[in-house]
Amino acid sequence: MxxxxxxxxxxxxxxxxxxxxxxxxxxxxxxxxxxxxxxxxxxxxxxxxxxxxxxxxxxxxHGIARALREGSSRIVVLNVDWGMEGNFSRSYVRGLDEELAEHGHILLVRHGHAIPEATQQMLDTIAPRAVLRLGEAYLQGHEPTEADWENGFAANAALQIRYLAERGHTRIAMGMTDREYPLTGVRLGFAQEAARRLGLPPLERFVVPRPRQAGAAAVETFLAAHSDVTALAAFDDDIALRALTALRDLGLRVPEDVAVIGFDETEYGSLSTPALTTVHIDAEILGRIAARNALGIDPGTLAPPPGRIVTRASA
Amino acid sequence: MxxxxxxxxxxxxxxxxxxxxxxxxxxxxxxxxxxxxxxxxxxxxxxxxxxxxxxxxxxxxHGIARALREGSSRIVVLNVDWGMEGNFSRSYVRGLDEELAEHGHILLVRHGHAIPEATQQMLDTIAPRAVLRLGEAYLQGHEPTEADWENGFAANAALQIRYLAERGHTRIAMGMTDREYPLTGVRLGFAQEAARRLGLPPLERFVVPRPRQAGAAAVETFLAAHSDVTALAAFDDDIALRALTALRDLGLRVPEDVAVIGFDETEYGSLSTPALTTVHIDAEILGRIAARNALGIDPGTLAPPPGRIVTRASA
DNA sequence: TAACGTCACTAGATCGTTTCAGTTCACCGC
DNA sequence: GCGGTGAACTGAAACGATCTAGTGACGTTA
Missing domain, CATH: 1.10.260.40 (lambda repressor-like DNA-binding domains)
Known part of the structure; x- marks a missing residue:
């Protein structure tokens, strides 16, 4: 036929x-x-x-012809420039995708650290309606307000610290990635502010690199210098898992000697020994808000659900 | 300005x-x-x-205008419709991306299980030069030849089985995903054929589902029914990790009671206890070949490097 | 000197839409 | 029977590239 x-x-x-x-x-x-x-x-x-x-x-x-005439295509590009494989990213993308679809647009997700030149060329080819970046949208596009502390990125960051504080930890360290991402600074800032509001001393910041041996060495060095630290809050589940492994390699007990909590639940966190306590974030609504903002539609009164702790064994 | x-x-x-x-x-x-x-x-x-x-x-x-005139844009879309987060996928994408760039084209990676309708709409908008699918290209676009057994997908699948055979295992089981992917059947077929060539009995196939408890139950059931099995070859590191956790939860020793080997090295495999022995695959050349095929350029004599075993503790 | 070829360019059609600026027609009020 | 109005359309110009079919101008050959 x-x-x-x-x-x-x-x-x-x-x-x-x-x-x-x-x-x-x-x-x-x-x-x-x-x-x-x-x-x-x-x-x-x-x-x-x-x-x-x-x-x-x-x-x-014919989308191409239409785009030529209209000046831009009905595509929105999302750059996810770091491998955030957690629930946050997935749900965010889902919400964004669905909301855009409801308005006749399409989401194109670009993973990985894009070569700027190639990206630019792609954008010229696609002429997207908007280009988003995962990190930016997390903040709903504005400086953190009290609302963010009620229910938002800041609140989720605080949740992680608060959980440890409620378990009696006062000296908490923050495990970071070896690479600087757009969000790392923001996250750390929120965590520090959360600690301050809880009346805790400032969080000590340290990096857990790969591979495994380097991670263990870094954790050992850090703990030697900060023997009063009893809990580690990680930037994400990846870092938490590295820290967990490092602690076990050093012969330390988790959570008895040092408690560990992750951020943004992944499947791997459930498979470790001990299983990783972490923060679950559903960002679908955030994705929908971002979609509406991108299209210039009134975002209405959408409010993201609060994050929640996934209690497992590590903290 | x-x-x-x-x-x-x-x-x-x-x-x-x-x-x-x-x-x-x-x-x-x-x-x-x-x-x-x-x-x-x-x-x-x-x-x-x-x-x-x-x-x-x-x-x-202006890529849009050019695409309208030429009939298709200088974009190649790669569908990665299952979360293969290993070295294979990463290196494949890198090779594809670079080769395409060298010929003035751009790679657009579409992750996740795409809604067919939205995908179609996107393709109409983008009018890509070609649409690829990760699994298809793994086979270099043809039925497995003896060359594939020398150095290709089949060879890598065989490598995994051979490693176990060389360690004296004769009753080997194949751990599969709970979802059917385009590649699962192919992989299993190659593994079976490899076993046959090595003079081993057919591989028993079983599924390791999530979450953790379900995985343990599945492994327990399987081992009860096949008590002579001494080694598990997993479809990928994900499955291997699930199996590893399950075995430990059941109080079995790895690798003494049951050996486990993964496929397509991930970082997580290095963090488990015991650390996961797996197969490392560099697919950059495969990506380059796919790029040339997609553009209708003579692929020349590019040959992918053989996979290699990453020996760690689990097998 | 007419015919022919090559060089170095140009005019304009084309791709498939969207959308502005009309056009036609019926009907209305006066 | 004339201007005015709105409904229901149509024609053609964009959008920005590519590419075919020419067009002069100059040089060479018979």
Whole structure:
């Protein structure tokens, strides 16, 4: 089955012209009908005929041509420039994707540390409606307000620290990645502020590098210098897992000697020994908000659900 | 600094016309120069003038317009429809990306289980030069030949089984995912064939589901029914890690009671107790081959390096 | 000197949309 | 029977590239 109907350009593509010809109207009219342009008045009969013809022929708008005319395509690009494989990222992407779809747009996720040049070239090719970055949107696009402390990024960061504080830990250290990401500074800042609000001393910051041996060495050095530390809050589950392994390699007991808590639940955290206590974050609503912002739609009163602790054995 | 130079359309975009105007030639000529079209003869002087003007004005080709004219954009889409976070996927993407870049194309990676409808819509918008799928390309696009057994997917699958066989294991089971991926069947087939060639009995197949408790239950059930099994070969490191945890939860010793080997090295495998023995695969060359195939370029004599065992403690 | 070839370029069609600026027609009030 | 109005359309110009089919100008050959 090659061509179901006559009236299809040599290219194999059904175009507006084909639909116009089939329904006996002009291209313009077809366009008006298909996009139901509110500025036009089209008779019900014509509308019907056009719709039917489009259906029959299997017309699908040529996004490239449309984008050329409109100035930008109906695509939104999300850059996820660090391998955040947790629940946050996944749910955020889901929310973003769904909300965009509801407004006729498409999400394109670009993972990995993009070569700037290639990215730029891609953007020129795609001409996306908007380009987002995972980290930026986490903050809902503004400086942290008290609302963020109630229910947002800051609140989730605080949740992690508070959990440890409630278990009686007062000297808490913050395990960070060996690479600087856009979000690392922000996260650390929130954690520090949370500690301050809880009346705790400032969090000592240290890095847990890979591979395994280096991680263990780093943790050993750190604990030697800060023997009063009894708990580690990690930047994410990855770091937490590295720390957990390091502590066990050093012969320390978790959580008795040092408690460890992760951030942004992953499957791997559930498989370690001891299993990792962590923070679960559902960012779907955040994704939806970002989508609306990107499209210039009123975000309404969407509010993200609070994060919650996944209590397991490590803290 | 808004507009560096005069002669830039109201849209803020520098177009071919602008460059043409600036260098005193026609649009066509500019296009010929910039794409150095071999079918045209352009004087050195003109070439120079055009290049310079383009540089000055900061001209960058409008991919959308080009795509409309050419029928497809210079984008290649790669669908990675299952979370394969190992070395294979990463190196494959790197190779693909680099090779495409060398030919003026761009890689767009689409992660996650794409909604078919949205994907189709995206493809209509992007009009990519080619759409690839991670699994397909693993096979270099053809049925497994003896070459694949020498050095390819089949060889890597065999490597895993052979390692266990060399350690004296004869009853080996294959741990699979709970979801069926395009590749699962192929992988299992190769492993079975490898076992046959090594004179081993057929591999018993079983699934290691999540979460942790379910995994342990599955492993327990399986081992009860197949008490002679002494080694588990996993579909990937993820499954291996689940199995490792399950075995430990059941009080079994790894590798003494049951040996475990993963596939496609991840960082997590190095953090477990015992650390996971696995197979490391560098797929960069495979990515380059796929790129050339996609662009219709002769792949030449590129040959992927053989996989290698990463010997750690679990097998 | 007419015919022919090559060089160095240009005009304009083309890709498939969207959308502005009309056009036609029926109907209304006076 | 004339101007005015709104409904229901249509024509054609964009958008920014590529690329075919020419067009002069100059040099070479018979």
């Amino acid at each position: 090659e061509r179901k109907w006559a009236g299809m350009g040599r290219s194999g593509r059904v175009t507006l012209t084909d639909v116009a010809k089939a329904s006996g109207v002009s291209r313009a009219t077809v366009s008006f009908v298909l996009n139901d342009d509110p500025r036009q008045t089209i008779s019900a009969a014509t509308r019907e005929r056009v719709m039917e013809a489009a259906q029959e022929l299997g017309y699908v708008a | 808004e507009r560096k130079w005069a002669g830039m359309g109201r849209s803020g975009r520098v177009t071919l016309t602008d460059v043409a105007k600036a260098s005193g030639v026609s649009r066509a000529t500019v296009s010929f120069v910039l794409n150095d079209d071999p079918r045209q003869t352009i004087s050195a002087a003109t070439r120079e003038r055009v290049m310079e003007a383009a540089q000055e004005l900061g001209y960058v080709a």
